[in-house]
Amino acid sequence: MAEVIDGKSIAEDVVDKVKALTAELSAKGATRPGLAVVIVGEDPASQVYVASKSRTAKECGFLSLQHTLPAETTEGDLLKIIGDLNADPSIHGILVQLPLPGHIDSGKVIQAIAPEKDVDGFHFINVGKLGTGELETAFVPCTPAGSMLLIERVRGKDLSGLNAVVVGRSNIVGKPMANLLLAANCTVTIAHSRTRDLPALARTADILVAAVGRPEMVKGDWVKPGATVIDVGINRIPAPEKGEGKSRLVGDVAYGEAARVAGAITPVPGGVGPMTIAMLMANTVASAYLAAGLKRPSF
Numbered sequence: 001m002a003e004v005i006d007g008k009s010i011a012e013d014v015v016d017k018v019k020a021l022t023a024e025l026s027a028k029g030a031t032r033p034g035l036a037v038v039i040v041g042e043d044p045a046s047q048v049y050v051a052s053k054s055r056t057a058k059e060c061g062f063l064s065l066q067h068t069l070p071a072e073t074t075e076g077d078l079l080k081i082i083g084d085l086n087a088d089p090s091i092h093g094i095l096v097q098l099p100l101p102g103h104i105d106s107g108k109v110i111q112a113i114a115p116e117k118d119v120d121g122f123h124f125i126n127v128g129k130l131g132t133g134e135l136e137t138a139f140v141p142c143t144p145a146g147s148m149l150l151i152e153r154v155r156g157k158d159l160s161g162l163n164a165v166v167v168g169r170s171n172i173v174g175k176p177m178a179n180l181l182l183a184a185n186c187t188v189t190i191a192h193s194r195t196r197d198l199p200a201l202a203r204t205a206d207i208l209v210a211a212v213g214r215p216e217m218v219k220g221d222w223v224k225p226g227a228t229v230i231d232v233g234i235n236r237i238p239a240p241e242k243g244e245g246k247s248r249l250v251g252d253v254a255y256g257e258a259a260r261v262a263g264a265i266t267p268v269p270g271g272v273g274p275m276t277i278a279m280l281m282a283n284t285v286a287s288a289y290l291a292a293g294l295k296r297p298s299f
């Protein structure tokens, strides 16, 4: 059976390190890290994510600001708030919770965030830095950054010569994940909905990352024996066995069968999920170090 990669405990390690780095920053007399989270509208899932981000930020010793704006907020008003946060020296990270209401151009809002405060890593400057291998100064999107940390725990930092297959080509997961694996010297293939014979391609992977959004799509016989399998997917499916109307979370990988073949695998929940918020904290403390003219801490 595969080693189970415990994302919950690795995420706790990251948060502990962020707390220690925050304390060191205060001891040096520098401004403590500040994270501003902006949410527009009342989407219940977004409210849960935002509350959890703000709570972890406080736990890390950060200044944690939350702007909760009504659904009818205009694009102009939102851009004004972003401009004010860009200019505020007590803020090192700005996060706009997506999706935004339809009348607001999300792309315009994301590109309005100062790149050095873009702790989600969605600004073109940060995308470009990742694409050109400028990892020292780039902010990398939190989910792929966290997934990479999980891979490093199993395989080490230098992945020279390993074949990696990333299933999914979204801008927030698949593409940045592929760039991180490339920077670590993997031979990388990105697969998507038009890929031919995905099972055969997946079987070439020493590192297989699934970021698709299709429950249990990756089967056990798609997995190369000994491979490291990272399941980014979070899918809620009906679970009548738990009672009427009940549901449960599953990933994009058929966990039971894949775990019999893989060398190491992330569970869902408890794998990649907890890493995302932890890496948001890591990016924010890194931003505060850079703003104070100090060396960027690594994780």
Ligand SMILES: NC(=O)c1ccc[n+]([C@@H]2O[C@H](COP(=O)([O-])OP(=O)(O)OC[C@H]3O[C@@H](n4cnc5c(N)ncnc54)[C@H](OP(=O)(O)O)[C@@H]3O)[C@@H](O)[C@H]2O)c1
Binding pocket: 143, 167, 168, 169, 170, 171, 172, 173, 174, 191, 192, 193, 194, 195, 198, 211, 212, 213, 214, 232, 233, 234, 235, 272, 273, 276
């Ligand atoms: N753990 C976390 O914190 C976290 C964070 C973000 C996302 N997620 C989860 O990760 C999953 C992916 O998220 P995302 O935002 O990247 O999703 P997305 O934007 O919907 O992208 C999905 C990708 O999967 C590809 N795809 C769809 N069906 C496929 C198929 N049958 N075969 C091969 N490829 C297929 C799509 O291909 P095309 O481009 O060809 O359409 C697309 O590139 C979701 O379950 C999401 O909930 C988790």
